[in-house]
Amino acid sequence: MLRSRPRSTSTGVGTRPELLPVVLVLVPVLLVSLFVGVALGPTVVPLEDTVRYLGAALTGGELAPDEMTGYSIVWRVRSPRVLLAAVVGAGLSVVGVAVQALVRNPLADPFILGVSSGASVGASAVASLGLFAGLGVYALSTASFLTALGASALVYLAARTSAGLTPLRLVLVGVALAYAFQALMSLIVFFSPFGETARSVLFWLMGSLGGATWGALPPATAVVVLAVLVLRRSGSRLDVLSLGDETAASLGVEATALRRNLFLLTALTTGVLVAVSGAVGFVGLVMPHLARLLVGPGHRRVLTVAPLAGAILLVWVDLLSRTLFAPRELPLGVATALLGVPVFVVLLRRSGYLFGGH
Amino acid sequence: MHVTLDGVSVRHAGATLVRDLTLHARSGEVLGLVGPNGSGKSTALRCVYRAIRPSSGTVWLGNTRLEELSPRESARTVAAVTQGNEVGLDFTVAETVAMGRFPHPARPRDAADSVESLCRTAMLRTDIADLAGRGLLSLSGGQRQRVMIARALVQQPSVLVLDEPTNHLDVRHRISLLRYLRECGLTVLVALHDLNLAALCCDRIAVFGDGSVTSTGAPAEVLTPETVRRVFGVTPDVVPHPRTGVPQLHYALDPENTEGNDS
Secondary structure: OOOOOOOOOOOOOOOOOOHHHHHHHHHHHHHHHHHHHHHOOOOOOOHHHHHHHHHHHHHOOOOOHHHHHHHHHHHHHHHHHHHHHHHHHHHHHHHHHHHHHHOOOOOOOOOOOOHHHHHHHHHHHHHHHOOOHHHHHHHHHHHHHHHHHHHHHHHHHHHOEOOEOOHHHHHHHHHHHHHHHHHHHHHHHHOOOOOOHHHHHHHHHOOOOOOOOHHHHHHHHHHHHHHHHHHHHOHHHHHHHOOOHHHHHHOOOOHHHHHHHHHHHHHHHHHHHHHHHOOOOOHHHHHHHHHHHHHOOOHHHHHHHHHHHHHHHHHHHHHHHHHOOOOOOOOHHHHHHHHHHHHHHHHHHHOOOOOOOO | OOEEEEEEEEEEOOEEEEEEEEEEEOOOOEEEEEOOOOOOHHHHHHHHOOOOOOOEEEEEEOOEEHHHOOHHHHHOOEEEEOOOOOOOOOOEHHHHHHHHHOOOOOOOOOOOOOHHHHHHHHHHHOOOHHHOOOEHHHOOHHHHHHHHHHHHHHOOOOEEEEEOOOOOOOHHHHHHHHHHHHHOOOEEEEEOOOHHHHHHHOOEEEEEEOOEEEEEEOHHHHOOHHHHHHHHOEOOEEEEOOOOOOEEEEOOOOHHHEOOOOO
16 A cells, blocks of 8 residues: 555655645545534434534524524534544644654653643542632643643653653653652542542543533644644654664754754643543554554654544544443543554554564 | 864763864875774764764864854764664655755755755665665665665765764675775765774774774774784784785684783
C-alpha cells in the first residue's frame, strides 16, 4: 500500500504516496462524519429536520414552537459535542506526533509526561472536596487544567539537567511522577465523603464529551490550530531531530531548545484538551503511526494527515459511545480502544511498517 | 577554510573531557585525530560541529569565532558524520540524504545544482544510489553509515568532521571513503582508530592523550614505535608501504609488545 507512484518532489527513486489524494479523501470523510454525528443520537431526529435545524441555526430561519426540542438537541447538544470531538481528536493526534518526536519513542502518547494523572488530581479534588465551587460547571475543567500544567512543570523541572532535556530522562521522570499523581488522586478519592466520587473520577479519567458546550469550543480550537501551525512550521526540524541529537546539532538544530519548546506546546495543548474532555487514551498513541503508515514519516505530512484522521476517529467513537448503550454513555477511552485497536492491528500487519528498528 | 581550537577545555558532569586543547587544521588538509579511547578526540570534534559548547577557549572557523555564528549558519560551513547514529523513523535513504539541505535556504528546483542533483551525486559517490527508496531501518550498519556520509556531503560544507567514519564499513567502502577525503579538497578533521588508515589518508596526524594533543605532524613523523608505545602502550613494528612508502604498523601478540595491563 506504500508503493504507489513516485512523489514528484522526491529525490530519484523515493516512493511515497502523494499527500494530496489522502487529504482529498480525509476532508470529505470528516465533513460527512461531522454531519452523521449531528444527525444520529439516542433521540431520533428525522434527517430533513436535522438539515432544517442546522440551516435555521446558521442562517436564522423561522421554526415552529414545537420544534424547539429537536432544534435544541441538534444545535445546542449535538453540534458542539461533535465539533469538540473533532477538535479533541485532531489535537490529541498532533500532540502525539509532538511527544513521540520529543522523547524519540514510538510508544509515547500525550499523557506520558504526567499530564493526565496530574489533571486527575485536580479533577478528584473538585469531585470530592468541592474545590473551585464558585466556578460552577467550569470547576472541573479549571482544576484539571491547572493541575495538568502543574504536573508538567514538575516533570520538566525534575527531568532537566545541565545537559538539557534528554528523552529517556523525560520518559522516566514522567512515568515515575505519574505514579505519585495517581497515588494522590487515589488518596483523595479514598477519603472522599461522597460515594459517587470514585465513579465520577473514573468516568472523567476515561474521557467524555458529555459536558460539551459551545463555550468550550473556541479555546480548544484555538489551541489545537496553534499547535498544528507551529508544529508544521517546525516539520523539517523535527525530521532532523529524529536522526539523533548529534546529527541534529551538526545540521544546526539545537535539540535542547527544540525539546523545551515542544514540551511547552505539548503541556499547554494537552492541558486544554484534558480540561474539555478528560483523558482520552489511544488516539494520541496510534494516530501518528497511522499517519506514517499512510504518507511516510515526514513530519509536515504526518502533521497534515494525523489531525484529520484523529478528528474522524473521535467523531465516530463519540457517536458510538452515546448511542451503543443509550441512555448510558460509554467512556470515550473504552470506545476508542474497542474500535481503534482492531483497525490498527490489521493495518500494522498488512504493511511493512517499521519503527525504532523493529 | 582553516579550523582552530584555541585553548579549549570541556568539563561535563564533573569530569574534564578535554583540557586546554590546541588543534589547528589548515585549509584543505586532512587532519587525523588518533589516540586511545577516552582521550578527547570525539569531544574535540563535537566542539567543532557544536554538539557541545567548550567550557573555556575558542573554536575558530577561519577568522570567525564559532559562537558568533548561529547554529544554522555554521552548519552551512561544517558538516559532520557522527558516531552512533540513532535512527527512529523509517525515512527513505533519499529523504535522509536530502535532510543535509536543512541549514541552507531553499533554492529553485530547476537550478543547475538543484537539491535533486546534489543528492544524486552524493548517493552515487557513496554507492547508495540503488538504495534511494529503501527505508533507513532496513539497512545494515555500513549502508547506514554511507547514508550519513552522503547527507553530510549534500550539506556542501567547507569543513568536514568525521568521527570514526570507517566503523561498520567493509574494506572497499573504507578505501573509497578515504580516497574521497584525500581528493575532495575540503578541510577534513577525522578521528580514526586504525592507525594504518590514518597514515594512508591524512596530511597530518594529531595524537591525543588524556584530553590534549601530545604531538602533531606528518604520518611518518608521528607514527613511530616510540610515540605509539608512549600513547597506546603497544609497540608496533613500523615499515614503509612497499609501493607508496607511507608508514604501516604491524603488531605481534607476544607479551613484550604491550606495557602493563590492557584495559
